Amino acid sequence: MPAAARPTHRRATIETADGQPRASAYVCEAASCMSAQSHDITLRLGERIAALGMTDVTIKRVGCLGLCAAGPLVEIAETAELFERVKPDDVEGIVKALKKVKPTDTRRPQGPFFEKQLRVVTENMGRIDPESLDDYVGRGGYEALKRVLSDMTSTEVRDVITRSGLRGRGGAGYPVGLKWTTVAKAEGTQKYVVCNADEGDPGAFMDRSVLESDPFRVLEGMTIAAFAVHANEGYIYCRAEYPLAVSRLRTAIRLAQRAGLLGTGIADTNFNFDIQIRLGAGAFVCGEETALIASIEGRRGTPRPRPPYPAVQGLWDQPTLLNNVESYANVPTILNKGADWYSEFGIGKSKGTKVFALAGRIVNTGLIEVPMGTTLREIVFDIGGGIVDGRPFKAVQTGGPSGGCIPAQFLDMAVSYESLIEVGSFMGSGGLIVMDDTSCMVDVAKYFMDFCREESCGKCVPCRVGTTELYMILDLISRGEATLDDLAQLERLAGIIQKMSLCGLGQGAPNPIFSTLRYFRDEYMAHIVDRTCPAGVCTITAPEVMA
Amino acid sequence: MPVLHAKPQAPTDDKRWKIVETRMRRMGDRPAALIEALHAAQEAFGYLDTDALNYVGDTLGVPHSRVYGVATFYSFFTLKPQGEHTCVVCTGTACYINGAKDILSGLEKALHVKPRQTTADNKISVLTARCVGSCSLAPAVIIDGEVKGKVKVDDLVAQLEAM
Numbered sequence: 001m002p003a004a005a006r007p008t009h010r011r012a013t014i015e016t017a018d019g020q021p022r023a024s025a026y027v028c029e030a031a032s033c034m035s036a037q038s039h040d041i042t043l044r045l046g047e048r049i050a051a052l053g054m055t056d057v058t059i060k061r062v063g064c065l066g067l068c069a070a071g072p073l074v075e076i077a078e079t080a081e082l083f084e085r086v087k088p089d090d091v092e093g094i095v096k097a098l099k100k101v102k103p104t105d106t107r108r109p110q111g112p113f114f115e116k117q118l119r120v121v122t123e124n125m126g127r128i129d130p131e132s133l134d135d136y137v138g139r140g141g142y143e144a145l146k147r148v149l150s151d152m153t154s155t156e157v158r159d160v161i162t163r164s165g166l167r168g169r170g171g172a173g174y175p176v177g178l179k180w181t182t183v184a185k186a187e188g189t190q191k192y193v194v195c196n197a198d199e200g201d202p203g204a205f206m207d208r209s210v211l212e213s214d215p216f217r218v219l220e221g222m223t224i225a226a227f228a229v230h231a232n233e234g235y236i237y238c239r240a241e242y243p244l245a246v247s248r249l250r251t252a253i254r255l256a257q258r259a260g261l262l263g264t265g266i267a268d269t270n271f272n273f274d275i276q277i278r279l280g281a282g283a284f285v286c287g288e289e290t291a292l293i294a295s296i297e298g299r300r301g302t303p304r305p306r307p308p309y310p311a312v313q314g315l316w317d318q319p320t321l322l323n324n325v326e327s328y329a330n331v332p333t334i335l336n337k338g339a340d341w342y343s344e345f346g347i348g349k350s351k352g353t354k355v356f357a358l359a360g361r362i363v364n365t366g367l368i369e370v371p372m373g374t375t376l377r378e379i380v381f382d383i384g385g386g387i388v389d390g391r392p393f394k395a396v397q398t399g400g401p402s403g404g405c406i407p408a409q410f411l412d413m414a415v416s417y418e419s420l421i422e423v424g425s426f427m428g429s430g431g432l433i434v435m436d437d438t439s440c441m442v443d444v445a446k447y448f449m450d451f452c453r454e455e456s457c458g459k460c461v462p463c464r465v466g467t468t469e470l471y472m473i474l475d476l477i478s479r480g481e482a483t484l485d486d487l488a489q490l491e492r493l494a495g496i497i498q499k500m501s502l503c504g505l506g507q508g509a510p511n512p513i514f515s516t517l518r519y520f521r522d523e524y525m526a527h528i529v530d531r532t533c534p535a536g537v538c539t540i541t542a543p544e545v546m547a
Numbered sequence: 548m549p550v551l552h553a554k555p556q557a558p559t560d561d562k563r564w565k566i567v568e569t570r571m572r573r574m575g576d577r578p579a580a581l582i583e584a585l586h587a588a589q590e591a592f593g594y595l596d597t598d599a600l601n602y603v604g605d606t607l608g609v610p611h612s613r614v615y616g617v618a619t620f621y622s623f624f625t626l627k628p629q630g631e632h633t634c635v636v637c638t639g640t641a642c643y644i645n646g647a648k649d650i651l652s653g654l655e656k657a658l659h660v661k662p663r664q665t666t667a668d669n670k671i672s673v674l675t676a677r678c679v680g681s682c683s684l685a686p687a688v689i690i691d692g693e694v695k696g697k698v699k700v701d702d703l704v705a706q707l708e709a710m
Binding site: 029035036068069071200201202203204205208217240241242278279280281282283284295296297298299301357359360361365366367397400431433435438439444447451455457 | 570577578579580581582583585586607609613616617620621622623624638639640643644645646676677678679681682683684685688693694696
């Protein structure tokens with residue numbers, strides 16, 4: 001794992017009349033650009049402007065600028081000029097652009113990738129230094145918390161969240177306000193607020209980007225939640241695979257504690273709340289709430305039957321509020337701008353915005369935020385820039401291993417919790433994997449089943465045994481050795497596992513099979529009857545073909 | 548009242564045990580600290596051997612069987628020492644559809660190692676990860692902590708063989 005880089009650059013003092021820089025270069029230092037050596041760019045830019053004596057220019061490390069495909073990214077903040085795929089030699093060009101910036105310059109439009117987005121959760125991303133509390137406060141951070149603590153009652157806070165229509169962004173879409181109310185009303189003197197940052201879906205990196213780019217927002221959201229449900233202890237359960245996110249969270253917690261925004265007597269009131277980080281250890285099932293709680297308690301991350309729900313009996317059997325990163329990150333903005341403002345966005349029962357991670361065979365891989373109800377076509381083609389190499393679009397996979405593949409005929413569908421379920425998929429945490437004709441749908445189903453088989457915790461039989469059985473049948477099909485009876489058995493078994501499994505992992509595991517069978521049955525038939533793989537992905541080993 | 552008992556001795560006088568001990572003490576030497584303690588031990592020693600598991604269990608008052616259960620449940624923990632270099636191949640969805648499978652089979656052919664194995668000369672351990680989050684660089688591998696994006700099989704094999 002890449003060791004999280006410590007901040008080694010120091011922002012030079014700005015020597016202009018008002019202390020504001022004339023020009024500023026924002027260098028993306030989120031995981032994706034960092035892995036393309038963007039930190040070197042920051043250092044090099046700093047050295048260059050120091051050597052040139054440009055004292056009215058600032059070089060700032062910022063969080064995710066969004067367009068990960070073109071990283072490392074550098075943006076001139078005043079003009080919104082974006083430098084893509086920056087190499088150490090490109091530094092001179094950036095310095096030249098910085099020289100040209102005039103006080104009258106304004107940010108010009110940046111093209112459809114940026115213009116079609118609506119930033120709520122990601123409003124500070126790429127704008128603030130994620131390890132600077134001053135930057136966050138400078139953009140209105142902690143205003144919501146201070147107002148909540150001084151002017152509002154916990155009931156009023158819960159009421160605002162309920163009216164906003166915010167639903168859990170971890171995937172299932174349970175109304176956040178309702179959950180908060182349940183926890184607030186649950187009996188018990190000790191309550192906990194837990195943030196689920198165990199983003200295990202392959203191809204999803206929304207929560208990681210939020211934590212890496214704007215960690216204070218999550219802390220503020222959790223603190224407001226704690227006030228609303230009368231809790232004074234909080235945990236963030238984060239994947240150990242995200243070292244940079246963990247390191248920035250630790251810094252943010254320390255800075256917030258030092259500034260009196262976390263700990264005892266927050267913002268000079270008598271409200272106390274503190275947050276600890278717990279590291280996951282590479283178990284996908286720990287994204288399930290009861291398994292996550294078991295893991296925080298130091299045990300094997302196996303789920304247990306619900307009810308009782310964690311809202312009533314969670315961490316150490318006390319009422320526990322559990323939301324994911326994006327849900328908490330929405331909270332400060334909702335309280336600042338109001339429930340009515342927030343609920344204006346969206347469609348039907350899906351309000352507000354959703355952050356998606358675009359990946360796969362798409363041009364603009366990256367992180368986006370759009371209002372609920374945006375169509376898949378806008379996401380994939382307008383914002384995403386279409387398919388790599390101009391190949392034909394085949395499907396978009398949402399919801400990770402519990403989700404499904406959505407074919408081209410639904411491209412004009414407005415994305416919401418309900419519409420995705422209708423077409424046999426699932427919102428999930430927000431990973432969108434785009435596939436073209438080089439992907440075989442049987443192989444994709446097999447890939448996800450392999451994932452579920454390995455990640456099954458082994459507690460309940462349908463999931464433990466069933467996912468392995470399903471994988472074996474899919475393997476037979478992909479090798480061209482299956483019969484139509486095997487296909488019937490696959491469908492029967494998938495139905496059993498969906499109904500009988502203990503937790504969401506097993507219940508969702510057959511979804512990739514159902515959705516690929518629903519829309520791409522012809523590919524299954526080609527493997528079984530014609531013993532060929534139309535996409536040319538699978539290695540056919542059936543004897544009659546080999547001969 | 549918790550049962551008072553003498554704190555167990557670290558298996559050796561290696562200074563790295565102090566790090567593990569401190570992490571456990573900060574969390575009150577309670578059973579809930581188990582996963583954090585295992586993280587600390589693995590960070591310090593690279594892997595978890597039986598001595599480490601028993602020491603952590605004894606300090607936190609967790610039965611050895613349960614410590615072993617937790618250590619084997621989470622795929623992040625490894626009970627075997629790693630080779631000199633590690634090569635983690637990301638098998639997240641984005642990397643998978645961009646050719647992670649070919650990378651694994653290429654490594655198997657050239658170095659005769661499957662995922663979670665180490666080459667016979669103890670040089671290179673090949674591991675897999677479920678999405679390292681560098682989806683925009685797919686397919687990605689991590690060699691000794693450094694992410695390499697848009698990997699081509701031949702280049703990767705050449706680089707590993709030169710190590």
